[in-house]
Amino acid sequence: MPTGAIATSPLTEFAADVRCGLTKRGQKELPSKYLYDTLGSKLFEAICELSEYGVTRADERVLRAHSREIARRISGDLVVCELGSGSGRKTRYVLEALSRRRRFTYFPIEISRSALAVCERELGDIEAVGIVGLEREYLDGLLEVAARRERGQKIVVLFLGSTIGNFSPPADLNFLREIRHILDAGDWLLLGSDMLKPASQLIEAYDDPLGVTAAFNLNLLARINRELHGDFDLRQFEHVARFNCETRSVEMHLRSRQKQIVTILDADLTVTFQAGETIWTENSHKYAVEELAFIAEAAGFKTDAQWMDQEWPFAETLLRV
Ligand code: AVJ
Numbered sequence: 626m627p628t629g630a631i632a633t634s635p636l637t638e639f640a641a642d643v644r645c646g647l648t649k650r651g652q653k654e655l656p657s658k659y660l661y662d663t664l665g666s667k668l669f670e671a672i673c674e675l676s677e678y679g680v681t682r683a684d685e686r687v688l689r690a691h692s693r694e695i696a697r698r699i700s701g702d703l704v705v706c707e708l709g710s711g712s713g714r715k716t717r718y719v720l721e722a723l724s725r726r727r728r729f730t731y732f733p734i735e736i737s738r739s740a741l742a743v744c745e746r747e748l749g750d751i752e753a754v755g756i757v758g759l760e761r762e763y764l765d766g767l768l769e770v771a772a773r774r775e776r777g778q779k780i781v782v783l784f785l786g787s788t789i790g791n792f793s794p795p796a797d798l799n800f801l802r803e804i805r806h807i808l809d810a811g812d813w814l815l816l817g818s819d820m821l822k823p824a825s826q827l828i829e830a831y832d833d834p835l836g837v838t839a840a841f842n843l844n845l846l847a848r849i850n851r852e853l854h855g856d857f858d859l860r861q862f863e864h865v866a867r868f869n870c871e872t873r874s875v876e877m878h879l880r881s882r883q884k885q886i887v888t889i890l891d892a893d894l895t896v897t898f899q900a901g902e903t904i905w906t907e908n909s910h911k912y913a914v915e916e917l918a919f920i921a922e923a924a925g926f927k928t929d930a931q932w933m934d935q936e937w938p939f940a941e942t943l944l945r946v
Pocket of ligand 1: 672680786787788790791830831838907908909
């Protein structure tokens with residue numbers, strides 16, 4: 626290349642996704658997976674400690690109460706993997722129960738390197754379980770696990786915490802179908818899903834008075850500033866959580882407090898926001914019991930068993946291909 630020539634490098638995937646989401650006509654949006662950088666993952670951990678956010682504790686209670694029964698239903702030689710392990714705290718119950726019957730390898734699949742490191746450290750002491758972390762997107766990681774499976778081994782996929790709810794219908798069904806297509810007959814999926822509950826309770830959970838969820842949401846703009854040389858003024862955006870009755874989902878948005886122009890150098894982008902205009906950053910679908918049974922079956926799974934938390938309706942469903 627002659628000196629002085631400027632190479633226009635292709636955008637990173639993050640930059641391309643930001644560009645695409647913020648140039649959409651109508652509702653601007655950003656993919657929720659980008660909420661989880663190092664700081665975002667820590668803020669999410671803090672959300673899980675909030676009394677208003679019952680999801681994680683419910684998930685953990687059901688797993689703690691029923692992991693032995695879950696393990697009893699799953700026989701034979703296994704490989705276990707988890708889509709979005711986070712710090713892996715609630716996974717411990719399942720891994721310990723499964724490991725009473727055989728040794729196996731556990732593959733946490735996680736795009737956040739820092740969360741993956743915590744997970745490997747926290748769960749590294751379980752005897753009879755080898756841990757191999759995969760810093761990948763969910764389906765890429767699952768393909769890798771399927772490629773590594775040995776003859777006679779069944780795969781157990783853990784998809785906990787109601788992350789499925791971030792794939793707003795019908796994307797949830799499509800995602801389950803994609804999982805199903807990577808799996809073989811006899812493989813397992815343990816699916817955690819948050820259930821429908823009163824809107825007021827959901828709003829408290831996603832717009833907590835301490836402002837942790839607001840910080841979690843706003844961090845997405847801070848991340849764009851840090852990683853893509855953006856100039857978002859965080860004080861000019863506010864966190865909004867609303868319950869959409871039609872889609873039965875909690876939506877998180879970031880609302881522009883005034884008309885403003887934002888430049889994101891590395892995304893090759895200048896965007897105008899009108900006063901009151903929002904960026905849609907996350908969808909958290911809340912399930913009805915029949916709806917879960919329907920998508921599981923439509924995706925090619927059979928329901929083996931289901932356990933529900935009584936305090937904060939949350940289901941753990943054991944599905945089999
Ligand atoms: C980790 C995706 C299950 O949707 O409840 C928490 C993320 N967002 N508070 C959820 C989240 C706002 C969480 N999931």
